[in-house]
Amino acid sequence: MKKTTLLNSEVSYVIAKLGHFDALTVCDAGLPIPAGTQRIDLAVSKGIPGFMDTVRAIAAEMEIDSVEIAEEMRSASPALHEELLAALRRLSEDITVTHVPHESFKANTKNSVAIVRTGEFTPYANVTLKSGVVF
Structure with missing residues (x-):
């Protein structure tokens, strides 16, 4: 059994395959997922x-x-926006944050390697994470 925080095998596998600048989106329960993009559906119920x-x-x-x-x-x-930004700042002050119109965000998700769907019902609870390198 894995020792790290992330136990989901599908999500772990996708992360292991990411290269520099590859994208992984985490979304709320309502974001449309483009055809052909891998969906990792974690949603069980509201929240x-x-x-x-x-x-x-x-x-x-x-x-x-x-x-x-x-x-x-x-x-x-x-409140969720600030919580997300604070969590990212705790990871690294060097993470670049870009805000785009929601329609552009949805269109850009087609470039994600995978989209992880949560049970979140908070409006616009979506983020695309772009992979860095560890060296």
């Missing part, structure tokens, strides 16, 4: 698992270079 719990578990195993967030998250879900 389970939560967005931030999932992001923290993934971030414990993934080297993150930058992230993309929908602009709308700032105004629609300000």
